Amino acid sequence: MRAEKIHLDGNAAGGVLRDVFAHEMTAALATCGGCGAVGPVGALLEYGQPMGIVLRCPTCDTAVLRIVRTPSLLRLDLSGLRLLTIPA
Amino acid sequence: MAIPDATAGRLEWRVATVVDVRDETPRARTLVLDVPQWPGHRPGQHVDVRLVAEDGYQAQRSYSIASPPEDRGVALTVERLDDGEVSPYLVGELRRGDGLEIRGPIGGYFVWDVALGGPLLLVAGGSGIVPLMAMLRRHARADASARAAVPVRLLYSARTPADVIYAAELERLADPPAVEVVLTFTREAPVTWTGYRRRIDRAMLEAVIWPPSAEPHAYVCGPTVFVESVASLLVELGHAASRVRTERFGATG
Amino acid sequence: MAQQPFIARGFRARSARMVDAPRLPPGQYETNDFPVLSAGPTPRTPLSKWDFTIRDADGRSARWSWDDFQALPRDTPVVDIHCVTKWSKFGTKWEGVSVDTLLAAAASHGVGAGAFVVAFCDGGYTTNLPMSDVTGGKAWVAFGYDGAALPPEHGGPARLLVPHLYFWKSAKWVRGLQLVPTDSPGFWEQLGYHNRGDPWREQRYHGDP
Numbered sequence: 001m002r003a004e005k006i007h008l009d010g011n012a013a014g015g016v017l018r019d020v021f022a023h024e025m026t027a028a029l030a031t032c033g034g035c036g037a038v039g040p041v042g043a044l045l046e047y048g049q050p051m052g053i054v055l056r057c058p059t060c061d062t063a064v065l066r067i068v069r070t071p072s073l074l075r076l077d078l079s080g081l082r083l084l085t086i087p088a
Numbered sequence: 089m090a091i092p093d094a095t096a097g098r099l100e101w102r103v104a105t106v107v108d109v110r111d112e113t114p115r116a117r118t119l120v121l122d123v124p125q126w127p128g129h130r131p132g133q134h135v136d137v138r139l140v141a142e143d144g145y146q147a148q149r150s151y152s153i154a155s156p157p158e159d160r161g162v163a164l165t166v167e168r169l170d171d172g173e174v175s176p177y178l179v180g181e182l183r184r185g186d187g188l189e190i191r192g193p194i195g196g197y198f199v200w201d202v203a204l205g206g207p208l209l210l211v212a213g214g215s216g217i218v219p220l221m222a223m224l225r226r227h228a229r230a231d232a233s234a235r236a237a238v239p240v241r242l243l244y245s246a247r248t249p250a251d252v253i254y255a256a257e258l259e260r261l262a263d264p265p266a267v268e269v270v271l272t273f274t275r276e277a278p279v280t281w282t283g284y285r286r287r288i289d290r291a292m293l294e295a296v297i298w299p300p301s302a303e304p305h306a307y308v309c310g311p312t313v314f315v316e317s318v319a320s321l322l323v324e325l326g327h328a329a330s331r332v333r334t335e336r337f338g339a340t341g
Numbered sequence: 342m343a344q345q346p347f348i349a350r351g352f353r354a355r356s357a358r359m360v361d362a363p364r365l366p367p368g369q370y371e372t373n374d375f376p377v378l379s380a381g382p383t384p385r386t387p388l389s390k391w392d393f394t395i396r397d398a399d400g401r402s403a404r405w406s407w408d409d410f411q412a413l414p415r416d417t418p419v420v421d422i423h424c425v426t427k428w429s430k431f432g433t434k435w436e437g438v439s440v441d442t443l444l445a446a447a448a449s450h451g452v453g454a455g456a457f458v459v460a461f462c463d464g465g466y467t468t469n470l471p472m473s474d475v476t477g478g479k480a481w482v483a484f485g486y487d488g489a490a491l492p493p494e495h496g497g498p499a500r501l502l503v504p505h506l507y508f509w510k511s512a513k514w515v516r517g518l519q520l521v522p523t524d525s526p527g528f529w530e531q532l533g534y535h536n537r538g539d540p541w542r543e544q545r546y547h548g549d550p
Contacts, residue, residue: 042197
């Protein structure tokens with residue numbers, strides 16, 4: 001019996017996030033636009049691979065970050081993100 | 089010469105050379121890579137590996153770095169998944185002298201270094217031991233006073249004794265009470281085994297780990313279901329969620 | 342000039358690449374697996390709470406409970422399916438109610454027409470389709486797969502099934518169709534995937550002809 005494909009977490013998106021933001025992002029703190037919970041990007045739940053990356057709030061499942069890369073563009077939907085704090 | 093900021097800027101794909109290959113268990117193998125212009129790494133970080141076939145087909149996976157920053161060469165320990173696409177290649181086909189395209193080091197959350205202090209609690213499920221081993225090896229290489237300041241407890245859940253990666257080295261590094269290594273077998277234990285023979289549960293954690301008042305830094309790594317079960321038990325036991333860091337491994341190989 | 346990629350010695354894709362080539366849309370390979378891809382956690386709607394709604398732009402709607410749905414005439418389509426991530430699976434067996442049946446019933450309840458539909462789902466997933474791609478025997482709301490109830494990770498209790506388009510259009514955990522006058526990009530389409538998604542024309546991304 002195949003195990004159900006489960007989500008991973010923001011660590012798995014680390015390489016793509018580094019590409020997008022030109023900065024290590026897994027330690028950045030994300031404030032969820034849905035419920036206000038604050039936590040490291042590495043602790044967000046990762047879905048959507050390999051079509052794209054959907055990082056969801058572990059408290060309320062709101063899609064906080066969505067990334068799709070097509071041959072012609074990279075699109076980032078941050079509508080579920082209220083605040084991002086990147087440590088110096 | 090300015091030291092490049094390890095956390096800023098894009099990462100380049102680099103072609104590393106496999107300099108050593110070491111079988112750890114029947115299904116797991118360590119690859120030691122010589123990576124050109126490797127900037128160094130922190131325990132817990134990983135690399136992305138990209139394989140391109142002659143017909144252009146591409147596959148990409150992430151693998152945790154097993155070696156401490158002190159080692160020459162970047163070691164990855166890969167466990168072969170039978171119906172995997174990349175892991176059978178890395179564990180079965182790749183050999184010394186081959187090139188391997190990697191990008192890294194990646195990660196800023198699931199990392200530990202001596203400066204963070206302790207106590208240090210490591211909980212591994214299956215191949216989740218790999219990044220935790222980098223932390224344990226870093227600890228072992230630190231100077232005596234740094235080691236003394238950070239007691240370590242590793243709780244490692246494996247199916248059978250044949251599945252325990254780094255078994256001999258773990259035995260060597262164990263140095264109770266400063267460094268405690270506790271194994272639990274979930275499918276089959278040695279006949280003479282007097283230790284744990286079950287999945288990690290609340291009672292086992294309570295017996296093995298420090299109380300919340302010790303404020304350990306906890307790192308939990310393994311399959312998603314394992315990580316979420318252990319992490320929520322730790323929080324249930326009173327450990328601050330912010331001190332429990334998690335890294336989930338996927339089943340795609 | 343683009344850098345030549347580094348070719349990994351001896352690496353090949355796991356799946357055979359040239360099976361039944363005319364049956365494979367361009368850029369696809371056949372798989373015997375049924376990979377699971379989800380944009381979010383698997384919802385667990387109990388059948389007692391499940392319903393399916395077709396709603397028009399004016400708010401008129403027709404609604405079926407699970408029992409209502411099970412009483413409708415059903416088909417057992419056997420179809421090839423094609424994922425935009427390049428795998429194709431031949432001869433998949435489904436059981437479900439044709440979208441034509443649902444639209445006809447909705448129309449008889451006064452629900453108006455629309456040139457486009459948006460499928461909406463538990464968990465918030467949406468996908469958009471031209472009406473012509475869900476009518477004429479091309480689409481179903483499927484609750485059975487391979488002779489058994491559709492498992493939750495594959496979209497159960499019910500999913501949209503539109504096999505002639507890339508499989509992200511076959512929305513999992515579907516709860517209804519919103520009929521709209523203009524095309525309205527859904528979850529993946531807003532992020533850059535194609536509004537229609539015809540695998541035979543390789544319409545993977547926005548801008549593909």
